[in-house]
Amino acid sequence: MSTFDKFSLKGKVAIVTGGNTGIGFGCAKVFCQAGMRVVIAARRKEKGEAAAAELNAMGKGECVFFQCDVSDPDQVKALVEFAVERYGRLDTMVNNAGYNPIHMDACDMSIESYQRVLGTNLMGEFYGCKFAIPHLRKTKGSIINMSSILSKVGQEQTAGYSSTKGGINSMTQTIAIEEARHGVRVNAICPGHIMTEIVYKEMERVADPEAYLDRCNHYSWLGRGGTPEEVGTAALFLASSWAGYITGVTLNVSGGMEFGTIPKYYAFDASAEKMKHNTQEEN
Numbered sequence: 001m002s003t004f005d006k007f008s009l010k011g012k013v014a015i016v017t018g019g020n021t022g023i024g025f026g027c028a029k030v031f032c033q034a035g036m037r038v039v040i041a042a043r044r045k046e047k048g049e050a051a052a053a054e055l056n057a058m059g060k061g062e063c064v065f066f067q068c069d070v071s072d073p074d075q076v077k078a079l080v081e082f083a084v085e086r087y088g089r090l091d092t093m094v095n096n097a098g099y100n101p102i103h104m105d106a107c108d109m110s111i112e113s114y115q116r117v118l119g120t121n122l123m124g125e126f127y128g129c130k131f132a133i134p135h136l137r138k139t140k141g142s143i144i145n146m147s148s149i150l151s152k153v154g155q156e157q158t159a160g161y162s163s164t165k166g167g168i169n170s171m172t173q174t175i176a177i178e179e180a181r182h183g184v185r186v187n188a189i190c191p192g193h194i195m196t197e198i199v200y201k202e203m204e205r206v207a208d209p210e211a212y213l214d215r216c217n218h219y220s221w222l223g224r225g226g227t228p229e230e231v232g233t234a235a236l237f238l239a240s241s242w243a244g245y246i247t248g249v250t251l252n253v254s255g256g257m258e259f260g261t262i263p264k265y266y267a268f269d270a271s272a273e274k275m276k277h278n279t280q281e282e283n
Helices: 022-033 045-056 073-087 111-139 159-180 197-205 209-217 228-239
Strands: 013-017 037-042 062-067 092-095 142-146 185-191 250-253
Touching: 013 022, 013 073, 013 111, 022 037, 022 045, 022 062, 022 092, 022 228, 037 045, 037 073, 045 062, 062 073, 073 111, 092 111, 092 228, 111 142, 111 159, 142 159, 142 228, 159 185, 159 250, 185 228, 197 209, 228 250
Parallel strands: 013 037, 013 092, 037 062, 092 142, 142 185, 185 250
Antiparallel strands: none
């Protein structure tokens, strides 16, 4: 057996909530490419079944869809039970499903809107952890909670979304400590600006799509938005034995966004010693 065979995830079982689109689909795709058996969960049945069919068409791994609203604890419990009954085990729980309300100042946000984002993003991930843990203890598996770089970097008009993601980070660390004695690893991923279908739909809506895309690309020091598959690759690493000594971390997959956003009119000069804007150089 080679070193790579030792760390293979082929045949392992994962649940990915919100796996029918965006980052969740990117995670499910990478998992299937690694030979895993994946249950994707989402509210929209037609889109979920289509996503599962697309992943199965790759001819690697296996994917099945289960309709689930993660804000309902009974549905999340049923999701976990479905996966274990179908495959006999659970190795990885990816709590990804989330809701991002319309951006507005906190004082203008309705109580109902805040309760919805709290119920989906934070409570939904808690339910996923709670019901998956008894099965993950048996397999010495792992939990991957999807957070956001906005849990670490302030951004206006995101009080509801950002506060739930900050809560996810704290919950991840706490459960990681609790479950370490049982051999279950618990980590979180903090994606930056990821080019999901939501971004491309927004490009169709705005007056200047090119300017919008340029602004998106400059959220990152790498000069581009990330892909769902890049987040999925990070999730695959955390799910694997390669990350066997990693627990309680919040892994940034953000292109360096946490170091500050580059205004679109900035550009590196050839010497890479300064940026083309009027600032005083330090000596």
